Amino acid sequence: MNAVGxxxxxxxxxxxxxxxxxxxxxxxxxxxxxxxxxxxxxxxxGRTRGNLAFAAFYTTFxxxxxxxxxxxxxxxxxxxxxxxxxxxxxxSKLFTIMILFLGxxxxxxxxxx
Amino acid sequence: xxxxNTATLKVSVWRGKARGAFTTYEVPxxxxxxxxxxxxxxxxxxxxxxxxxxxxxVGMCGSCAMTVNGRARWTCRTHVSKVAIxxxxxxxxxxxxxxxxxxxxxxxxxxDKWARAKGQFKGSLTRYDDFAVVEPESKQRRxxxxxxxxxxxxxxxASCDVVAWRPDYLGPAxxxxxxxxxxxxxxxxxxxxLRAVAGDAGCHACHTQGxxxxxxxxxxxxxxxxxxxxxxxxxxxxxxxLD
Numbered sequence: 001m002n003a004v005g006x007x008x009x010x011x012x013x014x015x016x017x018x019x020x021x022x023x024x025x026x027x028x029x030x031x032x033x034x035x036x037x038x039x040x041x042x043x044x045x046g047r048t049r050g051n052l053a054f055a056a057f058y059t060t061f062x063x064x065x066x067x068x069x070x071x072x073x074x075x076x077x078x079x080x081x082x083x084x085x086x087x088x089x090x091x092s093k094l095f096t097i098m099i100l101f102l103g104x105x106x107x108x109x110x111x112x113x
Numbered sequence: 114x115x116x117x118n119t120a121t122l123k124v125s126v127w128r129g130k131a132r133g134a135f136t137t138y139e140v141p142x143x144x145x146x147x148x149x150x151x152x153x154x155x156x157x158x159x160x161x162x163x164x165x166x167x168x169x170x171v172g173m174c175g176s177c178a179m180t181v182n183g184r185a186r187w188t189c190r191t192h193v194s195k196v197a198i199x200x201x202x203x204x205x206x207x208x209x210x211x212x213x214x215x216x217x218x219x220x221x222x223x224x225d226k227w228a229r230a231k232g233q234f235k236g237s238l239t240r241y242d243d244f245a246v247v248e249p250e251s252k253q254r255r256x257x258x259x260x261x262x263x264x265x266x267x268x269x270x271a272s273c274d275v276v277a278w279r280p281d282y283l284g285p286a287x288x289x290x291x292x293x294x295x296x297x298x299x300x301x302x303x304x305x306x307l308r309a310v311a312g313d314a315g316c317h318a319c320h321t322q323g324x325x326x327x328x329x330x331x332x333x334x335x336x337x338x339x340x341x342x343x344x345x346x347x348x349x350x351x352x353x354x355l356d
Contacts, residue, residue: 003311007350010317010343078313079278085313 009071016068023061048110055111062103070096122197124151126163127205130212135203136160148188148196149177152204152216165216172330175264178271179216180205185271187330207271209280223267223286230287231309234294235302245299257296260289260338262331269325269335281314285325285335288316292338295345307342307349316342 034047048054070092077088120142125135138155149167156163167177172190179188181196182203196202210218238245247254269285270276276284283291291310294300310316316339325335349355 002313003308003315003346004350004355006312006315006317007343007346007355011347011351014347075313079275 012067013071016064019060019064020068023057023064026057027061045110045113049113051111055107058107059104062100062107065103066096066100069099120200122151122193123201124155125201125203126152126155126160126216127212128163128215130214133212133215135205142193142200146193148179148181148186148191148193148202148204151193151202152179152188163216164214173264175266178207178266178268180207180271185268185328187266187268190330207267209271209273209276210267218267220267223270223284224265226283226287227265227290229309230283230291230315231302231306232287232290232294233302234297234300236299237301238299247298251298253296253298256338256341257293260293260333260335263289263293263333264331266330268328268330269333272324272328274322274324275318275320279314279318282318283310283315285319285339288319288342289333289335289338292335292341295342304349304354307346308355310342311346311350311355316346319343 034044073095074088074092077083077091078085081088083091122140122142123137124140125137127133128136138159140151140154140159143150149170152163152165153167156165165177165179167189168174169176170189172187175187177188178185180186181188181191182198184196185207186196188204193202204216206212206216206218210220210223213219263286265286267286269289273282273285275282288310291306295303295306300306319336319339321336321340323336326333326337329335346355
């Protein structure tokens, strides 16, 4: 029976969606503010290097993606690509690892780089 | 709208089973003619072997739903003037259900899903107990009332993409039935029902696309009930009641 698992995945996806909605608004607003009068790599790094608030915010963003994305991807794999449940979940787990690694690597890169 | 006595409709009707073809018939156009009138005319005058299903003709029994010009509809309450394009109709059996023959589909799987979703009322009172008091304005009674008028026509089931993708998905009608019972304060099989409707063949498969809401001839919103089931199953899972 997968009832408990599905119910839990549903609320985790809901909670992570709420976090993501907030993160996306802050992210887009931050970008609009930051690009006033042009933007260079040096300017970005000047703001992000050693900035703990920035690192914490984007770490939260990445973790919310890590929770949210695989749940939806597994459904898409199953329904649109006709994958078996096992294969769909395994493939989505690979995406989870990729998002986690690439996301946190990027946060670390602009914080400490 | 006044219609000339000589006007005719060109009606393509599905003949066969899962494999078959459309046959075109010419049917006299009448005022206030329904799609069911058209099918009945064909069966009585042009094609006696045509298989289709109807009973009440007034939108109560839910047996005459068909695909009309690509959309699932109740044919007894669908006027030709509303759906004909250039005086043409294409009438096919409901989608997502096995075709028995022509326009008649096998509804067994559809109603078996109601049973799987624990669509039966399970009370605990006997004839010796007093009537249960259900406050008409209570939140639960209003939620049940919103879904209770389902006539089981299968239009939502035929219109649902998720049913097409996942044949084991309970579908909007069965889940709507479960939702009305979940909101019935007299029912005593609530945990059992939540267990039955949770899972990837249950309410969690719904993508909230809303085709069922749009096409339900009784203006029921199964999507709202399914969202309610998702909330309740989440709470039940948190409390460990689904284990």
